[in-house]
Amino acid sequence: MSGSRDNTVVEPNWSGWNRQRLTQVPAGVLPWLRDEGSLTRRVVAACSGRFRVRLLRQAWGTPFYSEAQLLRMRRGEMALVREVELLCDEVPWVFARTLIPASTLRGAARRLTLLGDKPLGAVLFSDSRIKRGRTQVARLQPRHRLFSAASVDLQPVPDELWGRRTLFHVSGRPLLVNEIFLPRIPMEKTS
Template identity: 60%
Template sequence: MKYFYSRREPNWSPWCRFRYQQVPVGMAHWLRYPGSLTARLKQAAQGNFRLRLLRQGWARPLESERRLLGMRRGGVVILREVEMLCGDVPWVFARTLIPVHSLRGRARRLTLLEERPLGEVLFSDPTMRRGVTQMAQLRPGHSLFASATCGLQSVQTLWGRRTLYHLAGKPLLVNELFLPDIPTSRP
């Protein structure tokens, strides 16, 4: 699988900056869900959920990711990209960034997940704290759009969110882009 990255970023904003009429019907409940997306997807997939690891390794974050994580220029992260599927149909493209300085203590185990969902670990850890969540509409040419839609036909726009988490006080960033086949009715 090829990975394409643009440095042109979408306009990530807090939910309060979006008007309900901007967000497609059926997408708001995914974007605003405060709990574990993994658990919610498993419920919606009715036992047919699985995760596909696309890539994991060292990388440099995008500029807005770097700032959100409080990193210096030139810093590196462990980058993990996965698809969350119902059967063989991808519903979510997720990109997790863990800064080097966060890979101490409890967070070290996050590099060993392979095809285990990150949400299972985060939401079961009593030290986990959820920070800021931002939403964006992504279009062709935006960073992450091409990687998220690789292999999908005629996708014009995606909605996504990204959340800053703290595990034992150490930051990590999770981007979740909702793909066209995700159910739009509440599970």
């Protein structure tokens, strides 16, 4: 199997809102996907119990094909990959995968390597040097690697998950945040 064909099999079809059929998105997930504020802040507000971030993994790794394209990374270039769950009363509501190219981790941005179990959103939405770029959404299915990473601890494993990814710029340099909404997140009414 050729490299490009393999990548199309394992990646969801990310698209902007203008190309996404909103009728496919479950109504209760739509407000979560469309929100442009801090997801951490919104989850904390919706969680009537104890909120926390669980760090699953943080290590240097190779981005997925579409992640590398969006980050404009060269083939083989490494990024810091951070995977966490946002929990309410120890129940995972969101799986997040952040990719920070090595070239982004200069100067004050190096502090992003030290977050541990602290929420990234607290940094992204409080630093004026960080600018939010475009957001894409996708329906994730079991054949997608990101679906597998997000659902590894879910029982039963759902048929699909919905997520978004947002490109941020730290002093002009990119970082990518994938946020996958898990089945136990409260479904919200659309406005």
